[in-house]
Amino acid sequence: DIQMTQSPFSLSASVGDRVTITCRASQSISRYLNWYQQKPGKAPKLLIYAASSLQSGVPSRFSGSGSGTDFTLTISSLQPEDFATYYCQHTYNIPLTFGGGTKVEIK
Amino acid sequence: QLQLQESGPGLVKSSETLSLTCTVSGGSISSNDFYWGWIRQPPGKGLEWIGTIYYSGTTYYNPSLKSRVTISVDTSKNQFSLKLSSVTAADTAAYHCARQRIIPGTTTNWFDPWGQGTLVTVSS
Numbered sequence: 001d002i003q004m005t006q007s008p009f010s011l012s013a014s015v016g017d018r019v020t021i022t023c024r025a026s027q028s029i030s031r032y033l034n035w036y037q038q039k040p041g042k043a044p045k046l047l048i049y050a051a052s053s054l055q056s057g058v059p060s061r062f063s064g065s066g067s068g069t070d071f072t073l074t075i076s077s078l079q080p081e082d083f084a085t086y087y088c089q090h091t092y093n094i095p096l097t098f099g100g101g102t103k104v105e106i107k
Numbered sequence: 108q109l110q111l112q113e114s115g116p117g118l119v120k121s122s123e124t125l126s127l128t129c130t131v132s133g134g135s136i137s138s139n140d141f142y143w144g145w146i147r148q149p150p151g152k153g154l155e156w157i158g159t160i161y162y163s164g165t166t167y168y169n170p171s172l173k174s175r176v177t178i179s180v181d182t183s184k185n186q187f188s189l190k191l192s193s194v195t196a197a198d199t200a201a202y203h204c205a206r207q208r209i210i211p212g213t214t215t216n217w218f219d220p221w222g223q224g225t226l227v228t229v230s231s
Contacts, residue, residue, distance in 0.1 A: 001171075034217045043203055043221035044154070050215050087154055091216045095169040098154040 002026050002090050006099035012107040019075040021102045023088035028068045032092040035064055035073045038101075039084045047086075048073065078104070109134040111204050111222035119198075121231045125191040129204030129222060136185045137162040142207040143187045144218055145178060147200040150226075155200075159207055160187055194229045201226045 003026040013019050023033065031051035036044040046055045048064035051071060061076040075082055083106055088099040115127035129143070136143060145157040158168040160178045168176050177190040191198060202225055205218035 032214050036218075043205075043223050044218070045221070046217055046219035049217040055217075055219065089154070089218075091214050093214065094167055095171065096156040098156070100153045 001095055002029060002092060002097055004088055004090055004097055004099035006086075006088060006102050008102060009100070010103040010105060012105045013078050014107045015078055015080055017078045017107075019078050019082075019104060021073045021086050021104075023066075023071045023073070023099050025069045025071075025090055025092075029090045029092035031067045032090055033064070033066065033071050034089045034091065035062075036087045036089065037082075037084045038087065044087065075104075109206060109220060111206065111220065113202060113204050113222045113225040115225060115227070117226060118228050118230055119194055121195055121229055122193055125189070125194050125198065125202075125227055125229075127189045127202055127204075127225065127227070129187050129189075131185045131187075131206075136180065136187065137182050140208065142209055142216075143180070144205050144207045145189045146203045146205060146218065146221075147198075148203065148224070149197075149200045157189065157191075157202075196229050196231065199227065199229045 005024045007022045033051045035048040038044040047058050047062050052064045063074045065072050085101045085103045087101050110132045112130050119125045142159050142161050144159040148154050158178045160166045160180050166178050175192045180187040203221050205221040209216040
């Protein structure tokens with residue numbers, strides 16, 4: 001199975017900050033990488049698919065980059081509604097696996 | 108707007124079979140463009156893909172659960188279902204269903220939207 005490792009485990013940031021979350025795959029996955037946002041008690045929401053494609057309706061302050069084994073999710077200017085947990089997920093092969101999550105908290 | 112809703116018992120006894128149904132509204136489960144998946148999340152933990160089904164009945168399972176999982180589809184009811192046998196406390200989780208878009212000829216795929224999730228507790 002491909003292991004997905006996210007860092008940091010959690011971070012504290014202020015509204016307006018630029019935030020970067022990293023996801024590393026245990027082997028090359030090309031650009032088969034998605035990002036999701038989950039708020040407490042809610043279902044995950046797709047933000048980015050295929051490493052850098054922004055899902056319709058998602059604010060442009062979210063962006064994704066990377067290929068191979070290293071990927072990043074960037075929030076250019078953190079908004080109050082962005083405080084949540086973020087997960088990466090590969091789709092290179094079966095089983096599909098997720099990273100452990102990064103919790104973004106208010107500083 | 109497509110919506111998915113999970114339903115089923117919230118409490119299952121150890122060694123028994125967990126059974127859940129996902130009802131799709133606002134769209135057809137028989138769409139050529141989409142697959143349908145189950146994902147679970149133990150309390151306070153991360154996400155685990157369980158399996159995926161196409162309306163034709165083709166299935167894909169997580170090898171770690173394959174011996175215990177059955178996913179089926181009922182197109183007449185616009186529903187798909189999950190059965191997980193021989194459950195233990197480790198199967199306690201919120202179970203989500205989701206629509207899965209797969210791009211033909213690639214392994215590009217994603218889950219969107221997701222159901223709210225239903226918590227299933229396995230008791231001894």
